Amino acid sequence: AQTVTQSQPEMSVQEAETVTLSCTYDTSESDYYLFWYKQPPSRQMILVIRQEAYKQQNATENRFSVNFQKAAKSFSLKISDSQLGDAAMYFCAYLGGGTSYGKLTFGQGTILTVHP
Amino acid sequence: KAGVTQTPRYLIKTRGQQVTLSCSPISGHRSVSWYQQTPGQGLQFLFEYFSETQRNKGNFPGRFSGRQFSNSRSEMNVSTLELGDSALYLCASSSQEWGQTSYEQYFGPGTRLTVT
Numbered sequence: 001a002q003t004v005t006q007s008q009p010e011m012s013v014q015e016a017e018t019v020t021l022s023c024t025y026d027t028s029e030s031d032y033y034l035f036w037y038k039q040p041p042s043r044q045m046i047l048v049i050r051q052e053a054y055k056q057q058n059a060t061e062n063r064f065s066v067n068f069q070k071a072a073k074s075f076s077l078k079i080s081d082s083q084l085g086d087a088a089m090y091f092c093a094y095l096g097g098g099t100s101y102g103k104l105t106f107g108q109g110t111i112l113t114v115h116p
Numbered sequence: 117k118a119g120v121t122q123t124p125r126y127l128i129k130t131r132g133q134q135v136t137l138s139c140s141p142i143s144g145h146r147s148v149s150w151y152q153q154t155p156g157q158g159l160q161f162l163f164e165y166f167s168e169t170q171r172n173k174g175n176f177p178g179r180f181s182g183r184q185f186s187n188s189r190s191e192m193n194v195s196t197l198e199l200g201d202s203a204l205y206l207c208a209s210s211s212q213e214w215g216q217t218s219y220e221q222y223f224g225p226g227t228r229l230t231v232t
Contacts, residue, residue: 033219043204045223092157095219101171102149102164102210104221109158 002027006096006107014115015083021077021110023092031097035104036077040088048089048090051075079112087114104110117143120224121208128230134195137227141188143211148190149221150182152205162205165190194229202231 003026013019025034036048051059051068059066063083067076079086092107121140129135141148150162163173164186182192188209194201205228208221 035220037223042225044225045208046208047220047222050220095221099172101166102147102208102221103161103172103174104149104151104159104208105161106159 001102002029002094002096002105004092004105004107006090006092006110008110009108010111010113012113012115013079015082015106016083017082018078018080019082019112021079021090021092021112023075023077023107025073025075025092025094025105028096029096029098033095033097034066034075035093035095036064036066036075037091037093037106038086038088039091039109045091049077062083082114084114085115087112103115120207120208120222122205122224122227124227125225126228126230128232129197130232131197131199133197134152134193135197135229136191136193137205137207137229139190139207139209139224141190141207142222144210145211145222146188147210148184148188149208149210150190151190151206151208152176153206153226154202159206162192197231199231202229204228 007025032053034051049061063080065078089109093104106111123138147166149164153159164172168184179195184190206225206226208223210221
């Protein structure tokens with residue numbers, strides 16, 4: 001079974017600074033997708049960024065970028081120019097190929113605090 | 117497009133009762149996945165439906181069931197409620213259409229179920 005591990009229960013960053021959230025996963029599959037979701041206090045899960053395993057290029061979405069290391073099974077999220085609105089719980093999630101229809105496997109989450 | 121909607125947003129039920137939660141996916145999305153979120157267990161996958169068929173199921177007892185209608189709206193039912201069923205129940209929709217690679221899931225606001 002696939003597992004996702006986020007080793008940082010909490011992280012903090014100063015506004016306008018950069019922070020990196022860590023995620024590792026375990027899988028025997030070669031075809032899969034990885035995601036970062038953000039869950040603010042409203043509890044609404046918001047997709048931040050996605051990465052296809054077959055793509056070597058790291059995904060980027062505005063201030064958010066990932067460092068995808070397939071061999072190391074590592075998928076970290078970098079937030080640049082942090083803003084107060086970035087404060088939330090961040091979840092790393094794995095979606096397998098094949099018959100893993102619709103099943104996201106989530107990490108435990110990292111609470112990000114942004115200090116003004 | 118309108119986002120994923122879930123009704124009701126809040127529910128209070130008594131042990132032994134049953135409950136039905138509803139989820140309307142983004143227009144055009146045919147895949148609906150359900151998740152349970154609790155402080156202790158985190159986010160856990162319940163099941164996934166596509167074109168009225170359950171394609172995948174998580175490790176939950178048979179008291180948890182679901183269905184999907186021809187318009188892709190989905191319901192989940194929990195019978196004989198237990199205190200441990202208190203949780204935030206999230207549904208997510210995805211296009212999953214042939215030829216598309218957009219497997220990302222978009223989440224609804226959730227239904228907060230409290231069992232007393």
